[in-house]
Amino acid sequence: MDAQTGYLENVDGSCLYSLNSTKVISAVTGPVEPKARQELPTQLALEINIRPASGVPTTREVNIQDKVRAIITPILASYKYPRQLCQITLQLLQSGETEPYFHALELIACVNSTTYALVDSGIALKGIALGTTVVISKDNQLITEPTDEILKNSKSMHVVAYMIENNKPSNLLLMDSYGDFDENDILKILEQSEIKVNQLNKTFREYMKEKINNI
Amino acid sequence: MSTLVIPGDEISIDSERPVVLGPGMYNDPVTQRIVPVNAGLLNISDSKKGQTIYVEYDSKRYSPAVGDLVVGIITGAFGDSYRVSLSSFSTPVSLSYMAFPNASKKNRPTLVIGDLVYARVCNAEKELEAEIECVDSTNGSDAGFGLLENGMVIEATLGFTRSLLFNNEFPLLRELAQHCKFEIAIGVNGKIWIKTDEVKETIACYRSISDCQGQPQEKFQEIIKNYFLQVTNTVEE
Numbered sequence: 475m476d477a478q479t480g481y482l483e484n485v486d487g488s489c490l491y492s493l494n495s496t497k498v499i500s501a502v503t504g505p506v507e508p509k510a511r512q513e514l515p516t517q518l519a520l521e522i523n524i525r526p527a528s529g530v531p532t533t534r535e536v537n538i539q540d541k542v543r544a545i546i547t548p549i550l551a552s553y554k555y556p557r558q559l560c561q562i563t564l565q566l567l568q569s570g571e572t573e574p575y576f577h578a579l580e581l582i583a584c585v586n587s588t589t590y591a592l593v594d595s596g597i598a599l600k601g602i603a604l605g606t607t608v609v610i611s612k613d614n615q616l617i618t619e620p621t622d623e624i625l626k627n628s629k630s631m632h633v634v635a636y637m638i639e640n641n642k643p644s645n646l647l648l649m650d651s652y653g654d655f656d657e658n659d660i661l662k663i664l665e666q667s668e669i670k671v672n673q674l675n676k677t678f679r680e681y682m683k684e685k686i687n688n689i
Numbered sequence: 690m691s692t693l694v695i696p697g698d699e700i701s702i703d704s705e706r707p708v709v710l711g712p713g714m715y716n717d718p719v720t721q722r723i724v725p726v727n728a729g730l731l732n733i734s735d736s737k738k739g740q741t742i743y744v745e746y747d748s749k750r751y752s753p754a755v756g757d758l759v760v761g762i763i764t765g766a767f768g769d770s771y772r773v774s775l776s777s778f779s780t781p782v783s784l785s786y787m788a789f790p791n792a793s794k795k796n797r798p799t800l801v802i803g804d805l806v807y808a809r810v811c812n813a814e815k816e817l818e819a820e821i822e823c824v825d826s827t828n829g830s831d832a833g834f835g836l837l838e839n840g841m842v843i844e845a846t847l848g849f850t851r852s853l854l855f856n857n858e859f860p861l862l863r864e865l866a867q868h869c870k871f872e873i874a875i876g877v878n879g880k881i882w883i884k885t886d887e888v889k890e891t892i893a894c895y896r897s898i899s900d901c902q903g904q905p906q907e908k909f910q911e912i913i914k915n916y917f918l919q920v921t922n923t924v925e926e
């Protein structure tokens with residue numbers, strides 16, 4: 475995993491994020507003046523745009539957008555910015571997965587990258603959101619951060635995102651599963667993903683510490 | 690006392706005593722929890738009245754706060770006020786015709802669209818349009834506020850402009866003054882206005898200030914010297 479914030483000049487917050495062969499640039503602008511139809515009287519409006527690595531955005535990108543929105547909305551301190559807009563644009567550079575079949579890797583790259591960019595932008599957040607992909611392989615092995623090849627040969631795949639408050643996962647923001655699995659598998663997945671998210675949180679903190687010490 | 694905080698971290702606060710929250714801190718209206726909402730260095734200071742908590746962090750977009758000194762661009766004129774932009778795409782703020790020295794119903798200020806002003810934020814409620822003033826409202830004097838003529842505006846991060854304006858130890862302006870005479874207005878909204886006698890000096894100042902951003906203080910002298918060497922043939926040692 476590699477993240478680099480402040481990558482773009484002309485937006486308030488940005489991050490170039492890569493994980494295995496998935497690569498995405500996120501750009502955050504806000505709080506800015508919304509269009510009249512976006513404006514919410516008491517809180518911050520959120521606009522998310524996802525541009526795929528090749529071609530034009532399709533229903534697949536809209537699907538990812540909606541999931542990213544479901545994860546990001548709860549972490550924003552949205553009542554701090556009434557009648558304002560936060561615009562998030564995600565440009566995929568490399569998909570890293572077979573696009574017609576999957577979107578799990580892109581979704582997680584988008585979420586994690588957005589978290590870095592949001593913190594970089596200085597928009598008020600109640601916590602941070604980090605997530606991971608876990609798959610159950612055909613021989614019942616749990617694998618986190620899979621590659622395209624592993625996704626193709628998996629029995630089921632799961633996208634899990636947590637909200638992190640006070641340095642520990644406090645809230646499950648999204649769990650999105652495909653394939654063949656039972657209740658026991660879900661419990662194992664949650665356990666495994668929590669461990670992984672704790673690691674991601676540690677990396678995040680170290681990154682921020684270094685960034686702030688450099689100023 | 691300063692420690693690193695990340696949004697959502699728990700902060701030890703003496704719940705018996707009153708608390709004043711500064712930038713980067715937030716009292717969640719639903720849970721009534723006091724949490725930092727930005728990643729930066731936490732500052733807690735104690736006074737007789739209570740505890741003051743804020744997070745020192747750097748960002749690019751400015752949100753108005755009362756008392757801030759800002760550089761704004763006039764973007765519109767109405768019956769009794771100007772519309773002023775403090776940062777691109779942000780909600781504009783208003784500057785009343787009455788917020789100028791010696792203002793009266795008859796004596797209107799003569800600013801036009803595109804003019805730059807140095808002003809102070811006098812009202813900033815998040816639900817309302819923020820207001821700025823070009824007059825020291827305690828005594829009615831101009832206090833250095835008003836129209837900024839000629840010169841050039843440098844865009845910088847908010848943390849950098851705060852260092853320039855408030856940190857007396859910050860060596861950048863002193864180093865610049867070694868090379869040329871200049872007039873400067875620093876807005877904490879990330880806009881720095883600078884004016885010198887000659888265009889080439891303005892260019893050198895512009896490039897020096899933009900480039901010193903994010904560099905260690907020891908490098909300032911070298912950067913500034915380089916740019917002045919580029920635009921002038923002579924430079925004093």
